Amino acid sequence: MKKIVVLGGGYAGMRAIKKLAHAKLDAEIVLVNKNPYHYESTQLHQLAAGTREVSDITFDVRQVVPKNVKVIIDEVTHIDQKANRVDLKNGGPINYDYLVNCLGFESETFGIKGAEENGLSIVDVNTAEAARDHLEAAFKRYRTSHDENDLHVVVCGAGFTSIEYLGELAFRLPRLAKEYGFPMDKVRLDCIEAAPRILPMFDQKLSNWGVRYLEKRGVVFHTNTPITEVTPNAVMSNDTAYTANTIIWTTGVKGSHIIGDSDYDQKRNRVVVKDDLSIEGHPEEFLIGDVSAVPNPNNGRLYPTTAQISIAQADTAAANVVASINGQPTRKFVFKPLGTVCSLGPNAGIAMVEVFGHWKLKGVLAAIAKVFIADEAVLKLANLKTMLESK
Ligand SMILES: Cc1cc2nc3c(=O)[nH]c(=O)nc-3n(C[C@H](O)[C@H](O)[C@H](O)COP(=O)(O)OP(=O)(O)OC[C@H]3O[C@@H](n4cnc5c(N)ncnc54)[C@H](O)[C@@H]3O)c2cc1C
Structure with missing residues (x-):
């Protein structure tokens, strides 16, 4: 049985999990997230200004993920792409056949x-x-x-x-x-x-x-x-x-420091992805959300990183994991803002x-x-x- 690991329970990760869980795959699906809750990053400014409370912009990840998903609350510390292994702060390492990497953003100074x-x-x-x-x-x-x-x-x-x-x-x-x-x-x-x-x-x-x-x-x-x-x-x-x-x-923001610390070919902790959202030399890894850099095919410039594009990417990445497991060709990511x-x-x-x-x-x-x-x-x-x- 193949093992699919999704890192990060933000917009990209939660959407990817939802799509994968409903794909009726004979596969083990694992979500790793730092916190037991998902937070809506698009409303963090309201929390900071005091116009919203934490409970308004968070929900418990374990209460919404389908039953066929295993949730691990832990912090990713390193990804070994050669060994297909994710290291965690508290628990033991996890091996994967497919990785959907959605570790999100950090502040840029x-x-x-x-x-x-x-x-x-x-x-x-x-x-x-x-x-x-x-x-x-x-x-x-x-x-x-x-x-x-x-x-x-x-x-x-x-x-x-x-x-x-x-x-x-x-x-x-x-x-x-x-x-x-x-x-x-x-x-x-x-x-x-x-x-x-x-x-x-x-x-x-x-x-x-x-x-x-x-x-x-x-x-x-x-x-x-x-x-x-x-x-x-x-x-x-x-x-x-x-x-x-x-x-x-x-x-401004950059991608998660885990990307920079894990030997990815990156710039500001973001990796330029292929048109099917996998990364060069690693067809088993899909990188989406704020850790990815996606060229707009119309002008070659990178799309801005947003929740909107993260959710759209998750749909394509999940479909491409399913296609890869089924031995079918992957599809190109197409984004309509x-x-x-x-x-x-x-x-x-x-x-x-x-x-x-x-x-x-x-x-x-x-x-x-x-x-x-x-x-x-x-x-x-x-x-x-x-x-x-x-x-
Ligand atoms: C104040 C604000 C307002 C915004 N408004 C908009 C808007 O109106 N529209 C829009 O489209 N975009 C908006 N954005 C941008 C949007 O929030 C991001 O593009 C989006 O959150 C990216 O989604 P993501 O899933 O890649 O990452 P994130 O939302 O950052 O999620 C990453 C997840 O990974 C987890 N994680 C991180 N590191 C680790 C680790 N080491 N181990 C385990 N788990 C980890 C985090 O806890 C988090 O759950 C806004 C951003 C901000 C800050």
């Missing part, structure tokens, strides 16, 4: 001095909770410290996570001010970005609308401002210091949607689109009950 030590990243439940606790402690402290830096927040980077976090935080601020008794006019929200434009993947009018929306709620954007160092209380851009006691580090949505708090957003035509949405309609996409994602990973419970 680009080697900037002090970023890792002094910036709060938002990459999993623990880091998002730590960011929220740090922020709330600083706001609470202001009453006794009268240190204005306790009310200053600097967000590094202006990509999706930064903007979505700022939207949630700006929404929550008036309530936090009431709760902790600090003056709103002393709060400063700075967003520092090296590039000349905020959210360049959106149409200029839409991104301008998003920027204005956040500026009206107190966010100050600093574009063309490369970060050169992060200290415990300031973000430096050459000689200019943006001081704050809460520094959020959301400049459904569009891009960026929330600006719970009640607004901007979106470019590619469903039944091209739609440019802003305000509450975009926020609704985001909720539908999140719901659909949970439905694809788990079941209707889980989707309704995670509301």
Whole structure:
């Protein structure tokens, strides 16, 4: 009997497991995940800003995977591709015939001095909770410290996570001010970005609308401002210091360090995959989600890593494992993006949607689109009950 091992219970891993389990294979299927729960990475910014609780964005993996899947809660420490073996932190090693590698993303600091030590990243439940606790402690402290830096927040980077976090935080601020008794006019929200434009993947009018929306709620954007160092209380851009006691580090992500540590041919812990999502020289391994780099066949450029593409990849990877076991040819991965949505708090957003035509949405309609996409994602990973419970 063949053994299929899936690493990581994120969007890619959970979807791959669901597809494999329903394929009626005579095979052993194993899922290895660090935590007993799946977390919705696309909502981590809400946890970090305190507009959502952990229970809103997580569900128990063992309660939703089909009975023919064995779940191992452990941490992968190394993958030996030559020996077809996965090493774990606590348990013994696991051998595999087929591997679906979906170990996901980590924060990228680009080697900037002090970023890792002094910036709060938002990459999993623990880091998002730590960011929220740090922020709330600083706001609470202001009453006794009268240190204005306790009310200053600097967000590094202006990509999706930064903007979505700022939207949630700006929404929550008036309530936090009431709760902790600090003056709103002393709060400063700075967003520092090296590039000349905020959210360049959106149409200029839409991104301008998003920027204005956040500026009206107190966010100050600093574009063309490369970060050169992060200290415990300031973000430096050459000689200019943006001081704050809460520094959020959301400049970008890379793949899991396990990829870099395990001798893959990688760049920023991502591996360029073949058109069937396997990797060169290893037809038994499919690499999907944020650890993979997928060239768009139309222009040769890599697709951005998203939950949307991770779920689509999982369908192809699972089908290709089944085809390989059955001695059939694998199929090419074809991706049709459904569009891009960026929330600006719970009640607004901007979106470019590619469903039944091209739609440019802003305000509450975009926020609704985001909720539908999140719901659909949970439905694809788990079941209707889980989707309704995670509301
Ligand atoms: C705040 C935020 C908002 C986002 N919004 C959107 C959005 O609106 N739309 C969109 O499409 N994308 C969005 N993204 C991107 C999206 O979340 C990622 O592309 C997606 O999560 C990648 O899925 P994945 O399954 O590859 O990895 P992950 O979701 O990172 O899952 C990896 C899994 O592997 C587990 N794991 C990691 N290391 C180990 C180990 N060593 N051993 C065992 N298990 C391990 C983790 O615990 C996790 O369960 C957002 C990301 C963030 C941070």
